[in-house]
Amino acid sequence: MIGKHSADFNTKYHNSETAGRRFAAKKRSDRLSARQFFGFFVYLRRMKRIMLTLTAITAVIITALAAYTPRDIPNVHLADRTRYVSNPDGVLSPAAETRLDSLLAGVWRSTSAEVTVVAVDSIEGDDIDSFATELFSLWGIGKKDNDNGLLILIARAQRRAVLRTGYGLEGPLPDAICGRIIRNDMAPHFRNGDYDGGTIAAVASVADRLGAPDVADEIRSRYPNDSRTPRHDEDYSGLIDWLATMAAVMTAIALAIYLWRSHSTRRMPTLQRYQSLKQTRVPLLCLSALGVGVPLIVIWLLNRKMKRVRDHARNCPNCGKPMEKLPEDKDNDYLTPAQDTEERINSVDYDVWLCRACGETDIIPYVNDRSAYTVCPRCNARACQLTADRIVVQPTVAREGQGVKVYTCRNCGFQNNRPYRIQRRQPPVVIIPPGGGSGFGSGGGFSGGSFGGGMTGGGGASGGW
Structure with missing residues (x-):
């Protein structure tokens, strides 16, 4: 009886001890899970800050890489003289580009003033005025005799625009008028994201002012469009x-x-x-x-x-008597068949001198250097001509080719095969135009133009939206 109670006691003791261990292990596990969850939460917060920092750095780098310097702006007018809008980032729609090109071409034709539009996402630096002046001078917008150029620059990321005038347009387009065009025509449209409407409105205002008869006569150049050479009244005496x-x-x-x-x-x-x-x-x-x-x-x-x-005139080397030069229709009687063939194909012209006293002849050959005939290796007549040119092995990028030129003698009929090597083909060259999709297009088959070498003193205005 005592042994049975002792066994029950031991069993209960061991069961309670096991339960205690399990409870302690569960508490430790709960504490560990809480710590792990808290650590994972802290890790996520740190990763979020790191990702935000990396995203910001990446955005700054991308913006810096996409920012244009004046030399990066594609001058589309050089590639196609019918284009006056440089729009490498697609700030303006294709329809707006076409409309602007039409308006600006009308200004160029009627006044000879050179007006061009540049619309980009971002420019390098914050000084858009200096950027516009440098770009104007780099391209030489306007004719060099009266500096009648105008640059309209739009930088979408900076939310600013510039009208930069050449010296000759500071009268028709003073700073106040340029500022008014930016405030009234461009800014209201640009605030709503309508870059097409704002740019077209600004160009239309410029065209109206420059197209006035008195203004057009004032700014008209002696130089033709797309040329740095004056049209009339040039002093050529020095030349x-x-x-x-x-x-x-x-x-x-x-x-x-x-x-x-x-x-x-x-x-x-x-x-x-x-x-x-x-x-x-x-x-x-x-x-x-x-x-x-x-x-x-x-x-x-x-x-x-x-x-x-x-x-x-010459004397006979045999008897010393005067010799006679025979005419062309009679000298063939004294020529060999090979010489006669050469005269007939005009590879050699022979002068035949005859001494009537002793019958001595002096035959002098005059080779025709412009003739394509060569000397035959068999009969030595200058009567071989190219009759066939065959490619035996086509050249590739990796190896040379082989060809054979066949020369046939017009005198004896001998055929001479002359092998030659053909240079390896050059690998194809892929040219990627700079400045984005509309930088340097082919211009629909039109030839390139040029600006006239105009200058600016920094006139015009700039503004934001």
């Missing part, structure tokens, strides 16, 4: 004097070369002297180009001299 001096100097040099070559070759054999005089043509042609064509008269003298050398 004419310079050209006349060049012509005289080049002619004198050409004449000196001709006289020196004529004198230095007088003791040469006929053929050698003729070839030496012939080589003088190249430098005389160069001098003629520099001398506005006037030294060509020296080339005329040279050609007459070369003809006299060919036709100069």
Whole structure:
């Protein structure tokens, strides 16, 4: 009986001890879970701050990278003379661009004033006035004789716009008028995100003021659009004097070369002297180009001299009697078949001199350097011409190609195959236009233009919205 009670006591003791351990373990687990939850909450808060900081830094970096310097702004008018709106970030819609280009083209045609619009997301720095002045000077907006240029700059991120005038437009568009255009035409639209409407309204106001008859006559330039050369009333006397001096100097040099070559070759054999005089043509042609064509008269003298050398009377080397130069229709009787072929295809012209006293002949060849015929390796006649050009192995980017040119002799019929190598193909080059999608487009097939080299003194106004 006592043993049974003792066993029950031990069992209850062990059960209560086990329950105590379980309760203590559960309390420790609950404390650990609470600590873990609190730690995880603190971790999330820290990560949130880190992510916000990284996001802010990334936004600053992206904004800095997207900000334009004056040299980054694409000058679309250089690529296409019908475009006057640089809109690399799409601040303006394509329809607004088309409308603005039409308005600005009308201003250019009617007044010759050069007005251009630049709309970007962001510019580098906060001084939009200095930015506009630098961009104006960089592009040279306006004609250089009266500086009739106007730049309308819009920076969306800075929420500011500038009208920068050239010296010649400070009268028609004084600072007060420019400020009024920004306040009344641009700012109300821009506050509502309507950049199309505000820009078109501003350009329309500018066009109305510059299009007035008295203003248009005042600002009209002597220079044509898209050119830095004046249209009329230019003094060309200096240019004419310079050209006349060049012509005289080049002619004198050409004449000196001709006289020196004529004198230095007088003791040469006929053929050698003729070839030496012939080589003088190249430098005389160069001098003629520099001398506005006037030294060509020296080339005329040279050609007459070369003809006299060919036709100069000579004596027979055998009997000493005078020789006779046979006409073209009779000299073929004294030529070989190969020589006759050369004369017929005009690769060589032969002069045949005949001594009537002893029958001696002197045949002098004059090669036609402008002929495409080459010397045949079999019969030595200058009668080989290119008859086929075949590509045996096509070139690739990795290896050269091979080709064969086939030359056929017009005299003996011999075919000469001349292999040649073909250079490897160049890998394709991909050109990515700078400044975004509308930076330097092809302009619909129109050729590029240019501004006229105008200057600004910083006139105009700036404002925000």
